[in-house]
Amino acid sequence: MSTTAPRTxxxxxxxxRKGEGAALRDxxxxxxxxxxxxxxxxxxxSIRAVADRVGVTPPSIYRHFDDKNDLIFEVCxxxxxxxxxxxxxxSEGVDDPVHRLRAMGLAYMRFGMANPExxxxxxxxxxxxxxxxYQAVVLRDNAAFxxxxxxxxxxxxxxxxxPGFTDAYRLAIGFWARVHGLxxxxxxxxxxxxxxxxxxxxxxxxxxxLAGVVRDE
Amino acid sequence: MSTTAPRTxxxxxxxxRKGEGAALRDxxxxxxxxxxxxxxxxxxxSIRAVADRVGVTPPSIYRHFDDKNDLIFEVCxxxxxxxxxxxxxxSEGVDDPVHRLRAMGLAYMRFGMANPExxxxxxxxxxxxxxxxYQAVVLRDNAAFxxxxxxxxxxxxxxxxxPGFTDAYRLAIGFWARVHGLxxxxxxxxxxxxxxxxxxxxxxxxxxxLAGVVRDE
DNA sequence: GAGATAACGTAACGTCGTTAACTTCGGCCG
DNA sequence: CGGCCGAAGTTAACGACGTTACGTTATCTC
Numbered sequence: 001m002s003t004t005a006p007r008t009x010x011x012x013x014x015x016x017r018k019g020e021g022a023a024l025r026d027x028x029x030x031x032x033x034x035x036x037x038x039x040x041x042x043x044x045x046s047i048r049a050v051a052d053r054v055g056v057t058p059p060s061i062y063r064h065f066d067d068k069n070d071l072i073f074e075v076c077x078x079x080x081x082x083x084x085x086x087x088x089x090x091s092e093g094v095d096d097p098v099h100r101l102r103a104m105g106l107a108y109m110r111f112g113m114a115n116p117e118x119x120x121x122x123x124x125x126x127x128x129x130x131x132x133x134y135q136a137v138v139l140r141d142n143a144a145f146x147x148x149x150x151x152x153x154x155x156x157x158x159x160x161x162x163p164g165f166t167d168a169y170r171l172a173i174g175f176w177a178r179v180h181g182l183x184x185x186x187x188x189x190x191x192x193x194x195x196x197x198x199x200x201x202x203x204x205x206x207x208x209x210l211a212g213v214v215r216d217e
Numbered sequence: 218m219s220t221t222a223p224r225t226x227x228x229x230x231x232x233x234r235k236g237e238g239a240a241l242r243d244x245x246x247x248x249x250x251x252x253x254x255x256x257x258x259x260x261x262x263s264i265r266a267v268a269d270r271v272g273v274t275p276p277s278i279y280r281h282f283d284d285k286n287d288l289i290f291e292v293c294x295x296x297x298x299x300x301x302x303x304x305x306x307x308s309e310g311v312d313d314p315v316h317r318l319r320a321m322g323l324a325y326m327r328f329g330m331a332n333p334e335x336x337x338x339x340x341x342x343x344x345x346x347x348x349x350x351y352q353a354v355v356l357r358d359n360a361a362f363x364x365x366x367x368x369x370x371x372x373x374x375x376x377x378x379x380p381g382f383t384d385a386y387r388l389a390i391g392f393w394a395r396v397h398g399l400x401x402x403x404x405x406x407x408x409x410x411x412x413x414x415x416x417x418x419x420x421x422x423x424x425x426x427l428a429g430v431v432r433d434e
Numbered sequence: 435g436a437g438a439t440a441a442c443g444t445a446a447c448g449t450c451g452t453t454a455a456c457t458t459c460g461g462c463c464g
Numbered sequence: 465c466g467g468c469c470g471a472a473g474t475t476a477a478c479g480a481c482g483t484t485a486c487g488t489t490a491t492c493t494c
Binding site for chain 1: 257258337340341342343345347386387390391393394395396397398399401402404405406411412418421422425426427428429430433
């Protein structure tokens with residue numbers, strides 16, 4: 001269906017000592033991460049390829065991860081902390097809450113474009129493929145979303161939004177959805193005839209997303 | 218990885234007569250469509266299950282379709298005409314171009330929610346999984362997008378957009394991206410804690426998307 | 435009625451995720 | 465020091481998948 005992962009056989013890994021089985025876990029995560037980057041698709045990275053890369057047999061993976069989905073999501077969840085930090089550092093030093101919202105939106109889109117496959121896996125896959133523990137944690141209770149929600153609340157408190165827009169949670173979801181819209185389309189359809197000045201278009205898009213709720217000055 | 222498709226063996230289909238091999242093609246499409254609806258996932262509908270359903274052996278599928286991707290996309294492409302018609306009939310009789318834009322946006326989101334898996338396959342899958350002929354046709358040159366672009370142009374001509382927004386193509390992409398944002402998140406993460414009054418939220422969202430570019434009255 | 439050919443079927447290849455059952459190594463207790 | 469137990473893997477295999485090479489059967493044409 002799609003290209004398979006490369007399978008470079010490698011020297012067999014020495015067995016870990018008694019209490020240190022978790023070392024293999026980290027190596028598996030690292031190898032999966034690299035393979036995900038190389039292939040650019042979660043379906044193309046097979047358990048067998050990961051095992052080969054680490055120098056271990058496929059069933060050994062299952063000692064450390066429930067199944068393939070669990071492994072892939074564990075890898076992508078690592079990118080979540082990065083997203084959170086990325087948003088935080090992007091909005092750092094920006095005093096105006098509206099400008100801060102804009103900075104976070106831009107950072108979000110840039111993050112998606114820079115990490116397309118993790119983004120796809122986290123935000124664009126069906127819920128059934130998402131392990132239980134991530135359904136709530138990764139989406140709602142994650143720090144990135146909370147940053148946006150708090151910033152929206154600050155905008156409300158500062159009277160920067162048009163009348164009627166008073167629910168920060170609702171507004172945060174809306175912002176997220178709009179910014180996700182362009183991000184996901186860029187990720188899914190990079191060959192679409194996007195405007196030539198892509199960065200400028202993205203910046204303009206961010207402004208439009210804000211203009212929908214921000215009070216005119 | 219995920220649940221497999223049901224495999225109810227069925228009476229073997231009588232062979233088609235000489236010029237009528239295309240009849241099987243239609244039956245395959247219909248069976249695939251039904252299986253897609255039942256399983257709710259393209260990965261869960263296997264070539265073998267489709268063949269079983271039709272009463273034919275798996276290799277026979279390949280006489281009529283290049284591969285599985287081709288088959289699935291052929292099915293989903295059928296939904297495109299429906300989307301186009303749905304947008305047209307939703308905007309029919311709406312004189313004001315801004316209101317028409319809004320009507321189309323709402324219709325688009327409703328369409329996605331009503332046909333989640335086709336929507337997912339068409340708009341949320343990676344470009345590599347999209348057959349050549351759909352990359353341009355289905356996305357840019359499709360009638361639905363053209364409707365939005367034309368409507369945006371009418372808004373421009375009527376002076377309904379804020380100064381600076383003069384490129385209908387650019388604006389149409391932006392509208393599409395915003396509306397797609399919420400649609401795709403609803404499709405991908407239905408269990409997310411969305412606002413309780415979902416329909417009202419969607420309607421509000423559509424208004425916000427427009428308010429980003431529409432001139433205040 | 436014979437040959438061409440469209441419309442399938444048979445058998446198989448290689449891949450995948452996953453599981454059951456076995457083996458080997460290392461630390462601890464007596 | 466020796467035995468043992470559990471951690472850390474391996475071996476072998478199952479069933480399903482997409483896909484292909486090749487054989488077969490029925491229908492149309494002449």
